[in-house]
Amino acid sequence: MKFRSLHVDVSKDSYNYNEEDDEDILGIIDYGIKVHIKNKSYSIDPLDPSNPMVFGIGPFAGGIVIGSHRIVFIFKSPVSMGIHVSELGGAGFAFFRTGLDGVVIEGKSKDPSIITIYSGDKGDYVKIEHIKEEELNNIYNNYEGYKGTRALTQYIILKDKENIIKNRARVIVVGPSAFKTRFAGIFSYVLDEHNAKITSVSDSASRGGGGTVLAKGHNVVGIVVGGTLRRNNPNLGNIKIMNEISQNIYKKQYMPTLLDKTVKYRFDPNMKTGGTFGVNYVHYKELVPYLGYNNIYYSRGVRLILHDKIIENYWKPFQENVFDGGKLTDASKNCGEPCSVSCKKIYKGTKIDYEPAHGVGPISGIITMDESANLVNLLDDLGLDAIEAGHLISWIFDLIDKGLLNPEEVGLDDYPVFDPERLSKETSIKNANLARKLIEYIVFDENNKILKIISERGLRAAAKEFDDIYKERVSKIGIKYEDLLVYAPFGKEGYMTPNYYWSPGVLAPMYVLGKYWTDYSPSFKEPEDYASLSLKRAIFEYIVANAGFCRFHRGWAEELMSYMYKEMLNVNKDLYSHGLKMYKMIADYQLRSGAEPEYWESKKVMDIVASLAAETGITGWEDTMYHREKLKNWWERFYNKLNQELNK
Structure with missing residues (x-):
């Protein structure tokens, strides 16, 4: 698999293309981790301009495989203070036509900047434009009847509407909160393909403060991606391959x-x-x-x-x-x-x-x-x-x-x-x-x-x-x-507030939280069993996200993925072993960043776990609400088992 990326330095308004063939890069998260480790971003502040923002798509985008068109962002988080991954739904359907697999943004622009990336039969087109901070704030306040992220989206559309329609582009933006908080997201609205009108459907890569990294770290407020290219792998458009794979596994064709x-x-x-x-x-x-x-x-x-x-x-x-x-x-x-x-x-x-x-x-x-x-x-x-x-x-x-x-x-x-x-x-x-x-x-x-x-x-x-x-x-x-406050602490400063589930898994000592890279069912188990189950869930979620898939498709994609890599991409790998290796690299990165899981500090967090133990009536743990030493023992045994599994 060849991986083609665009590296943009907004401090110099410069860019260059890179193409590499690395057997350890099976998807965009693999590439993002590699970039971050190479740049040693674990040793710098998340809002330092040298902290790269990496984003891109998986290898199946641009074909007939439904659900494979997410844009995935990989960055050092100003929230957790470690590496984080956040996905934006559907935007990969525009991104794949750039002919790229990934983009790396580094440096900090003097004025707020908008990056446009198109590709077509006549070649590549990259443009870095700037607007003054005062003008940006005026846009956020009100532009054509819109405010905030919608206003900036409309501004970008009206500046280049003809090309946005021609290139079936997607506009990606940050809002005013990205300059004021540590926990802003990255937003994009589905556009009507005929007139580039903003629709009611939005999606965002919100968790972990990626919008803050773009704004405060790089002074990038907008990204436009699109083009007229198609991927040149004919297997990606071959429905017969998907039908055969699905028939072998599920005894019925792909769409059913x-x-x-x-x-x-x-x-x-x-x-x-x-x-x-x-x-x-x-x-x-x-x-x-x-x-x-x-x-x-x-x-x-x-x-x-x-x-x-x-x-x-x-x-x-x-x-x-x-x-x-x-x-x-x-x-x-x-x-x-x-x-x-x-x-x-x-x-x-x-x-x-x-x-x-x-x-x-x-x-x-x-x-x-x-x-x-x-x-x-x-x-x-x-x-x-x-x-x-x-x-x-x-x-x-x-x-x-x-x-x-x-x-x-x-x-x-x-x-x-x-x-x-x-x-x-x-x-x-x-x-x-x-x-x-x-x-x-x-x-x-x-x-x-x-x-x-x-x-x-x-x-x-x-x-x-x-x-x-x-x-x-x-x-x-x-x-x-x-x-x-409900949160899991990481290192001395980092933290992550959980997804809204009453579950120990969303607060357990996993190396990446705030996502579904854990078991989030409302259940309670022995810590070793729970750690093994949560790690397994994390690895499968990694495999799905790395390939650019929406996790709503995980029910079929997890079973078919290895066959899809083999039959469509000619890549024959043990995806679980690969995912485990990459999660271990994330764990090592978090340790280098000083963003490793720490024992709970919040009484309410302890009570969330203890009350569920009582609710489920698991023998030996039902009285943990009144025996905090048991909770700490559960946390330590979970964390030890997780690390044992990673270090095998």
Whole structure:
């Protein structure tokens, strides 16, 4: 496999192409890890201009294989302080026509820059344009009726609309939050291919602060990719190969297999709903985390009552609008590639996925769908990681509720409602209004001391600083600020807030968290068993992401992938062994960065794990809520087993 990359130095407005044939590069993450190790980025600050931003696609993009068109970003994270991977759905369908496999951005532009990359029969086209900071801020504030990321997207479109349409390009941007916080994402909107109009479907590579790396590290605010090239491997377009592989494994052809394995994300006729939002609330029920994870402390009866409120006020309006009460409608869209799963669910013009909506939904005491959808739009406009934003909002609400902060100290004029019994439509609207203020203040209020510490230093460091600033409150109430924050610590400074699942796996000592590279089921197991299971899940997730696949296709792709590499790419490798080797390289990188997993610091995190042990009734662990030494023993045994597996 040959890997063709473009290296851009925005400090010099220069670029060069590179082509290499490396048997250890089977996909874009492999290449990203190689670049980072070569550049020794583990020894520098994540926002240093020499910290490369690597992004690209997998080797199957551009063919008939559905779900293989994600753009994957690999960077040293200003959140975890280690290497991180984040994916952007569908945009690889434009990227593959550049003729590239990957792009590396280094250096820092003097003025905000926009990189355009096209390729066609007449050759390659790369352009680096600059705009003044004042003009950028004016665009973010309002451009053609849009704000934030949408405004910048529209600005880029109107500057080069004819070529964007001709090259079927995708515009990738960061929002204003990328210059103000450590946890901004990278955003892209699906464009109407006929007139380049922004549609209601967005996607983002949000976790880990990749948008902050682009903006603060490189002063890059926009990337345009597209072209007219096609990949020259005829096997990628040969449906017979996929049918034969699928027939051998699943005893049916490729498309029936794909549709069967992705039913949850499209529409499940048995549940009469679909997508992560539609399914998760009815599947996990009272095991969904609500109110800053405080429902772990409630009895099952109270959790069920709370769940019923959420179903009635939150899930049902979505269900009635998107699925017309229980049938598949045209409110299901795809992410920009012609994918039959159509996992993007559009509620009144807003794309709703479980975790972004949940962050400005039930985790923050917001249980009315319209308010949540409006806040999702706000987060997209600002370019913020919605999962991180949800943890931030719910943490501040919880701090106010417990008396560790006063509302006016964070610019609020009222108290949020964080009591499950008082939660209602009315209090939900009130919480949504307070959440909107917090989101806007965290990006735009330079004078609020509390929020500025959070935005500049991140949640973990902020919590520890608040312990010192308000030590009298800590002493009086008996709770530290980090005790109410849900996060896994990495090294001295790094951390990662988890995806919204009540599971030890999302907080366990894995080398990459904030993704699904772990077991995230609501279960509890012996630490050695859980470590082996989580590592296995991480390796399979790595294999899928490395090949540029959407994880919603993992149900069939994991089984077929090795055969696809062999029959379509003539690469005969043990993919699991390869993934294990690469994960070990990530682990080594994290250790060199000083971003290795550390034992939990937050009481609530310990309680999340201990309460699930009690909930599942695993013999020997059900009383860990009252025996912290058992929890530490579980963590240490998990971590030791993980490292034993990696060092075999």
